[in-house]
Amino acid sequence: MKEEYLNGVKKQFRYYKLLADKTFDQLTIEQLYWKADESDNSIANLIMHLSGNMLSRWTDFFQSDGEKEWRKRDLEFEDRRLDRSELLNHWENGWDCFFNVLDSLKPEDLERIVFIRNQGHTVIDAINRQLAHYPYHIGQIVYIGKTLLKHTWQSLSIPKGNSQTYNEHKFEQSKHNAHFTDEFLSDEK
Numbered sequence: 001m002k003e004e005y006l007n008g009v010k011k012q013f014r015y016y017k018l019l020a021d022k023t024f025d026q027l028t029i030e031q032l033y034w035k036a037d038e039s040d041n042s043i044a045n046l047i048m049h050l051s052g053n054m055l056s057r058w059t060d061f062f063q064s065d066g067e068k069e070w071r072k073r074d075l076e077f078e079d080r081r082l083d084r085s086e087l088l089n090h091w092e093n094g095w096d097c098f099f100n101v102l103d104s105l106k107p108e109d110l111e112r113i114v115f116i117r118n119q120g121h122t123v124i125d126a127i128n129r130q131l132a133h134y135p136y137h138i139g140q141i142v143y144i145g146k147t148l149l150k151h152t153w154q155s156l157s158i159p160k161g162n163s164q165t166y167n168e169h170k171f172e173q174s175k176h177n178a179h180f181t182d183e184f185l186s187d188e189k
Contacts, residue, residue: 002107008152008179009127010102015181016135017095019156023145029084031148041077041146044087046137049076051094057116057130058101066126068114100125 021059024032024043032043041049057066082090105123113120121129146153158166 005110005124006102006105006107009131010099011181011185012131013098013102013134014185016138018184019142020091020121020138021157022154023141023142024088025156026149026152027145028075029087030085031145032087034081034144034148036147041140043141044082045077045079046089046141047087048080049073050134050137051090052076053130054094054098057126058098061101061114063078065118066114098130116156147163 028042030045035042052071056068056071056119061070110122110124112124114126115125116129117120142156
């Protein structure tokens with residue numbers, strides 16, 4: 001069961017990263033920095049925050065606390081004008097750090113204890129904490145992208161009005177075991 005858990009969460013994280021990546025692909029650099037209000041976060045802020053979180057949480061995962069002294073969390077939400085490649089490089093660096101650890105975990109690691117702000121978590125709890133946190137912000141990223149692009153938005157899921165056709169296609173297939181992300185991630189390999 002632990003092996004299935006690890007395989008499942010790896011696919012889910014890759015799926016959510018893909019949703020954000022496909023959102024970035026549709027947006028200009030100006031749109032990545034757009035805010036509805038000065039008190040809101042831009043997509044760029046969310047990129048920097050997620051990257052900062054990943055680098056802090058997953059660097060020296062078993063050796064040090066997940067909230068590193070070198071992390072400057074408040075700066076992640078300040079506007080810094082990076083160009084597109086610099087901004088997306090931060091994004092990729094965070095995910096690379098995270099996936100390097102996640103991909104190296106073995107089933108027996110899941111019950112080990114790691115610390116985040118001096119609070120002990122099993123590795124399962126640390127993963128689940130991020131499985132709630134990262135998609136929460138990726139949902140914000142997708143929502144901002146969809147809001148900005150309105151009718152030119154390219155849907156990342158079942159487009160409105162296509163549920164019946166999608167379901168008919170699914171039910172034409174025989175019952176089988178699969179992860180819900182398999183059809184989305186197979187296109188990315």
